[in-house]
Amino acid sequence: MIQLPKDEPRKPQPEPHNFFIWGATMSGKSYFASFFPHPLSLNTDGNAKQGSVPDIQIRNIRGKDGKLTQSVIEQLDGVITQLQTTPHTFKTILVDVIDDICVMIEQAICIDNNVQTLNDIPFGKGFSTFNSILQRFVMDLKALPMNVIYISRELIITDEKTNTSEAVPSLKTKYYNIVNGNCDLVIHTQKFGNDTYTRTVTDRRAKYKPENIKDARVRKLLETCNGMFEK
Template structure:
């Protein structure tokens, strides 16, 4: 017989586990993420050789005739399956960069359907498949007992009044999926030779004493607007 949980009030410690980090090129996104405990980087940026963390290059592999040999969707499924196995020592998964993963998923789908653009797949089926793939990827990562970090580049948008605002480069329809499953949004930026990090959105008012991992706590303490003083 199925066992229901005990009817009682719980008092869990509130800790962020899923992070979205965005910023301009060379503003310290990857550098900051590399200091999280035992990271594994799912890399698309071509700079994995410059990093100190182990990495896996995410890509679509083609046959000589240009057809798809092995797509990134299959590759990511294999990676997540491997991460679900016992004995894995990685504690942090870094997606660097998230918009490139979405673009490669789109290319994967186009190659498998034999079309040039995802809009060429009839009845909007291509867009539906892509959204489902992104959502499944995010949910599978969230289910892992690890820190998950999504990295995105930054766009500068000038409004009608001539004011400049910064936004993540990840398209809004995918940002909504990713951010909806994140606990913290951090923007990195650089002024002169100094690198800064500021929290622009958070799921809860986290307390430093509730962050059990000392390294994660120290990293978050380096972010402006993280903890109330």
């Protein structure tokens, strides 16, 4: 039976648990994320073995007949179910990289429907199916009592009229809006020269204070990000 809360104001307790980290190749995205408490990586880059984080390789696998013997859609559902229903010690889930996850979800839908693109599926069903799957994945991750980190690459957009360039996440805008809409912090990683790395908060859900971050390790990591806490 559902119990209604008391009809009285509650004191906000802001604490970020969902993060979007983006940056150019080798700018320290995965490295920074790997220091969050007890991480598990859903890896698409194929470079997970070079790191120290336990990982699950996410990919579509086809059989000789061209049909899927492993679908990322079913694989991701299986991972979520395991995290929801079985005892484990993981405290952080890394989606590395979310760009590839979206591409592979598209690919799985197209293979199942024997088409080349989502647009080839009649009545907009392809796009509707994709949006539903991505939204469910993001919402299921958000519901876990864990930190969730989405990692994305960087895209440089140049305005030919002004000849100015701007770095943005490479994740398609319509997909970025779904993911970022469920995140608390957006962090941009950059590398200058051979050994200088920076991290900058480019968007946030609230103005956080150090005392809001209960986990000392997470607080220490976020203190290294420019613009995280007001001085």
